[in-house]
Amino acid sequence: MTNLTALTIAAARDGLRSKKFSALELTDAYLAAMEKARVLNAYIVETPEKARDMAKTSDARLAAGQGGALEGIPLGIKDLFATEGVHTQACSHVLDGFKPRYESTVTSNLWRDGAVMLGKLNMDEFAMGSSNETSYYGNVINPWKRTNSNAALVPGGSSGGSAAAVAAHICAAATATDTGGSIRQPAAFTGTVGIKPTYGRCSRWGIVAFASSLDQAGPIARDVRDAAIMLKSMASVDQRDTTSVDLPVPNYEAAIGRPIKGLRVGIPKEYRVDGMPTEIDALWSKGAEWLKAQGAEIVEISLPHTKYALPAYYIVAPAEASSNLARYDGVRYGLRVPGDDIVDMYENSRAAGFGREVQRRILIGTYVLSAGYYDAYYVRAQKVRTLIKNDFDKAWEKVDVVLTPATPSPAFAPGEITDPVQMYLNDIFTVTVNMAGLPGISVPAGLSADGLPLGLQLIGKPFGEETLFQAAAAIETAAGGYTAPQWW
Amino acid sequence: MSVDQKTVKRVARLARLKVTAADVPRLAGELNAILGFIEQLNEVDVANVEPMTSVVTMKMKMRKDEVTDGHYSQKIVANAPAQDDDFFMVPKVVE
Known part of the structure; x- marks a missing residue:
C-alpha cells in the first residue's frame, strides 16, 4: 500500500471514496x-481510542455512500480549542486537569463533516x-x-505544534489560531500553508480567549487546496459568538486554479524594513514576478501606518488578555495553590500557574488599563x-490583494531570541492584518540559503478569502511544495 | 513614562499576581523595555480619529431575551478544584 500519511486531504478523500483504503487504515x-x-x-x-472510534464511524458512513467533506480525515487540534472530555489547557499550568464539558464550534463543525x-x-x-x-x-x-x-530549530508560534505536525505528516491538517x-x-x-480568515469568519466560541x-481560528495544511477544504468546514455563523458574521461560506476549493489574469497585486513599500535579509527581499520580488508572469498586475502601494501596528498591538493584545485571563483564579477550574485568605489564594494560584511571558503580558495589560492611563x-x-x-x-x-513576506527571517534556534521586544518583531509583517481584521494567508515560496522554508503572505479584502486561495495557488504552482526530510 | 518598582508591585497586586521581591527589578526592566517600544505611538497624530471598536462593520445582533440554555450546574462545577453540592468552594471570606 502507498504511504497513507503522505497523502494530502484531497488525495486521501479520493482514496477513501473509491475504497482504496479505509478510514481506520488511514487513522492507524x-x-x-x-x-x-x-x-x-x-x-x-x-x-488513539477516540480516533479509531471516529474512523470506524466514518467507515460505516462511507460504506453507506454517505460522508461529509472531511469524512475519515485525521486532524490534529490545537490545545486552545475546547474538546469535550479531552485535555484542553492552552498549554498552561494554570488550567491543570481541565476537561471541558462542551465542544468548540470550530471542532464541532469538523466532526460534523x-x-x-x-x-x-502543543x-x-x-x-x-x-x-x-x-x-x-x-x-x-x-x-x-x-x-x-x-x-534543533523552533517551529514558530503560537501554533507551533500545529505547524510541526502538518509538516511532519503526523496529521493531515490541523486547527490553529492567529492573534x-x-x-x-x-x-x-515549516513550509506549510496557513490562513487567518477575516475576523468573524470562524466562531470563537469554545476557543480559549x-x-x-x-x-481568529484557521487551518494549517500541506497545500493551498487542503487549507481551502479545511476552512470551508471550520467557518460558520454561530449564535454563541455575536462577532461571527452571517455570510454564506463559499466553496473555497473552487477558487483554486482560477486564472489570475488582471488581478491587481499591491506591493507596500513600508514592508521593506531596515535590516531585512536580502534573501527575504529576493523572495518577495520573485513572488511578484511569478504572479506577473501569470497575468497579474503589480502595483506599488503605500500603507503609511504599518510601523505603528506592532506597538499598538502590544497595547491592545495584552490589555484584552489581562481582562480575559482574570478568570483563572483557582476557583472554577485548574490549578489552586492555597493561601492565607482568598486573595492570597488567587495570587498564589496565578503566580504558580502562569508562565513568564503570560505574566509579563498580564502586567503590561493591567498597567495600560489602570486608572489614568x-x-x-x-x-x-x-x-x-x-x-x-x-490605509488598507x-x-x-x-488593488485586489497585497503581497508581502510572511516573516523577517527563517526559523531560528531555541534560546536564540531572549529579549521580549526582539521576539515580538517576528510578527512585524503579520500583525497589521489582525489589527485591521483582514484575511491573510502564508504560502511556502522558497528555501533560505541554509535550506529552510520561507513564506510569502497575501492579504485580502474583508471576506476576500477566495481571492487569497486563488492567488496563493498561483504562487504554489510556480514555487512547488516543500517537504521536510524525515530524520526522526 | 517609566515604571518604578513600586508601580510594578501595585500593578501586580491589581492583576492578582504574587511577585517575589527578587522578581520586581527584572519585571520593571522588562516592562520599561516594552513601554519604550510602545512609546513611538506618540508620534502619530490621532486628532479627530475615532477609536476602532469593531473590525468588521456590522450591527450588534439582538435576540429574544429568553432562557435558551442551562440546568446543568454539575457540569459547570465539574472542573472546580473544590466543589460541594453544586457550589464552588473557596476559603472563608466572611468572618
Whole structure:
C-alpha cells in the first residue's frame, strides 16, 4: 500500500471514496507515525481510542455512500480549542486537569463533516509567543533543520505544534489560531500553508480567549487546496459568538486554479524594513514576478501606518488578555495553590500557574488599563488601529490583494531570541492584518540559503478569502511544495 | 513614562499576581523595555480619529431575551478544584 500519511486531504478523500483504503487504515497509519515522531513534541495528548472510534464511524458512513467533506480525515487540534472530555489547557499550568464539558464550534463543525481527532497539539502558553518556547509542555521541534546541521530549530508560534505536525505528516491538517501571526508565522517556518480568515469568519466560541478583538481560528495544511477544504468546514455563523458574521461560506476549493489574469497585486513599500535579509527581499520580488508572469498586475502601494501596528498591538493584545485571563483564579477550574485568605489564594494560584511571558503580558495589560492611563494607551492604540484600517481601505481602491513576506527571517534556534521586544518583531509583517481584521494567508515560496522554508503572505479584502486561495495557488504552482526530510 | 518598582508591585497586586521581591527589578526592566517600544505611538497624530471598536462593520445582533440554555450546574462545577453540592468552594471570606 502507498504511504497513507503522505497523502494530502484531497488525495486521501479520493482514496477513501473509491475504497482504496479505509478510514481506520488511514487513522492507524497516522497513529503509528505520531508514535515515531514523539521527539518533535508536537502532540501533548494523543487520543488513539477516540480516533479509531471516529474512523470506524466514518467507515460505516462511507460504506453507506454517505460522508461529509472531511469524512475519515485525521486532524490534529490545537490545545486552545475546547474538546469535550479531552485535555484542553492552552498549554498552561494554570488550567491543570481541565476537561471541558462542551465542544468548540470550530471542532464541532469538523466532526460534523466527518473528521477524525488524533490528539491535542502543543502551542505557546495561551497563544502568547512566536517560537513555541512558552508552552508548559516544553518546546516543539521544527521538522526542518539547516542543511548539514543537526541543531534543533523552533517551529514558530503560537501554533507551533500545529505547524510541526502538518509538516511532519503526523496529521493531515490541523486547527490553529492567529492573534498577531500565530498561524502564518509557524506556517512560514515549516513550509506549510496557513490562513487567518477575516475576523468573524470562524466562531470563537469554545476557543480559549487571548485577545478577543484579534483572535481568529484557521487551518494549517500541506497545500493551498487542503487549507481551502479545511476552512470551508471550520467557518460558520454561530449564535454563541455575536462577532461571527452571517455570510454564506463559499466553496473555497473552487477558487483554486482560477486564472489570475488582471488581478491587481499591491506591493507596500513600508514592508521593506531596515535590516531585512536580502534573501527575504529576493523572495518577495520573485513572488511578484511569478504572479506577473501569470497575468497579474503589480502595483506599488503605500500603507503609511504599518510601523505603528506592532506597538499598538502590544497595547491592545495584552490589555484584552489581562481582562480575559482574570478568570483563572483557582476557583472554577485548574490549578489552586492555597493561601492565607482568598486573595492570597488567587495570587498564589496565578503566580504558580502562569508562565513568564503570560505574566509579563498580564502586567503590561493591567498597567495600560489602570486608572489614568486608559486614554494615553488603549484609546490611542485603538485610534492607530483605525488609521491602519484606513490605509488598507485606500489600498483596496487600487488593488485586489497585497503581497508581502510572511516573516523577517527563517526559523531560528531555541534560546536564540531572549529579549521580549526582539521576539515580538517576528510578527512585524503579520500583525497589521489582525489589527485591521483582514484575511491573510502564508504560502511556502522558497528555501533560505541554509535550506529552510520561507513564506510569502497575501492579504485580502474583508471576506476576500477566495481571492487569497486563488492567488496563493498561483504562487504554489510556480514555487512547488516543500517537504521536510524525515530524520526522526 | 517609566515604571518604578513600586508601580510594578501595585500593578501586580491589581492583576492578582504574587511577585517575589527578587522578581520586581527584572519585571520593571522588562516592562520599561516594552513601554519604550510602545512609546513611538506618540508620534502619530490621532486628532479627530475615532477609536476602532469593531473590525468588521456590522450591527450588534439582538435576540429574544429568553432562557435558551442551562440546568446543568454539575457540569459547570465539574472542573472546580473544590466543589460541594453544586457550589464552588473557596476559603472563608466572611468572618
